[in-house]
Amino acid sequence: MMNRQPLRLAISEAAKILAEAGVDSPRVDAEYLAAHVLGVERGRLPLIPLVDPPVIDQLHKLVRLRASRIPLQHILGWAPMGAITVEVGPGVFVPRPETELLMEWGLKALVGVTSPVVVDLCTGTGALALSIAHARPDAVVHAVEIDPQALAWTRRNADARAAAGDTPIRLHSGDATDPSLLSDLDGQVDLVVCNPPYVPEGTPVQPEVGVHDPHHAVFSGTDGLDVIRHVVSAAARWLKPGGSVGIEHDDTQGESVPALLSARRVLTDVADHTDLAGRPRFATARKV
Numbered sequence: 001m002m003n004r005q006p007l008r009l010a011i012s013e014a015a016k017i018l019a020e021a022g023v024d025s026p027r028v029d030a031e032y033l034a035a036h037v038l039g040v041e042r043g044r045l046p047l048i049p050l051v052d053p054p055v056i057d058q059l060h061k062l063v064r065l066r067a068s069r070i071p072l073q074h075i076l077g078w079a080p081m082g083a084i085t086v087e088v089g090p091g092v093f094v095p096r097p098e099t100e101l102l103m104e105w106g107l108k109a110l111v112g113v114t115s116p117v118v119v120d121l122c123t124g125t126g127a128l129a130l131s132i133a134h135a136r137p138d139a140v141v142h143a144v145e146i147d148p149q150a151l152a153w154t155r156r157n158a159d160a161r162a163a164a165g166d167t168p169i170r171l172h173s174g175d176a177t178d179p180s181l182l183s184d185l186d187g188q189v190d191l192v193v194c195n196p197p198y199v200p201e202g203t204p205v206q207p208e209v210g211v212h213d214p215h216h217a218v219f220s221g222t223d224g225l226d227v228i229r230h231v232v233s234a235a236a237r238w239l240k241p242g243g244s245v246g247i248e249h250d251d252t253q254g255e256s257v258p259a260l261l262s263a264r265r266v267l268t269d270v271a272d273h274t275d276l277a278g279r280p281r282f283a284t285a286r287k288v
Contacts, residue, residue, distance in 0.1 A: 119193075
């Protein structure tokens with residue numbers, strides 16, 4: 001008979017290895033990896049006191065991968081966004097928990113709007129677009145992505161959500177900096193959301209970002225605002241009166257992004273919002 005081992009101990013050892021490797025949230029990551037190996041939800045781990053040696057071996061393998069700074073989401077194969085998960089892997093930006101705040105704000109902005117038209121720019125995995133489509137089956141959601149590799153992930157996730165019964169989103173291969181992008185939607189849109197590349201070039205970033213996220217999905221010129229400037233212009237053009245825009249940004253852009261929005265006469269109610277750590281994270285405005 002195999003010697004079973006306490007799962008709690010294995011997770012603690014895994015967390016120690018990840019902490020030594022410089023991983024930001026070692027305990028949480030260790031728990032997610034253990035849950036992945038066991039095929040259970042993370043919240044059910046306390047119900048499993050003892051595990052067999054093969055489970056420990058598999059956990060150690062995954063912990064070594066994570067300690068080498070491969071993103072947790074690449075190892076798991078998915079990332080959460082609101083009430084859904086999306087598949088992720090090499091070649092597409094990994095959705096972050098902070099973006100859920102932008103998604104929640106967007107859904108609040110749509111309260112009372114029937115059959116809203118939504119545009120998600122720089123969609124990546126499609127996480128924002130698909131979570132909004134899941135929450136609002138009556139919405140027409142357009143998702144725009146320039147990178148063919150990322151678009152393949154968007155398509156895979158969109159197909160999966162449609163198969164699960166969500167209203168299909170409309171995918172567009174397009175450039176957020178193109179002034180004629182989706183010009184047929186001018187004045188027709190209720191909500192524009194965007195998690196664009198916004199990190200200033202040359203900013204030191206974690207290996208998970210610098211090595212594994214596509215460079216063009218993270219960095220955007222010397223001030224990080226190259227793409228955001230175009231997003232503001234597109235939103236001003238697309239939104240109908242009363243429509244809203246929300247743009248995620250770097251924590252150094254809590255004044256510069258609201259200033260870009262305020263500079264457009266057609267936009268009002270400009271506000272900046274903080275993330276769970278109290279850092280400036282996304283800016284919003286409404287069309288007059």
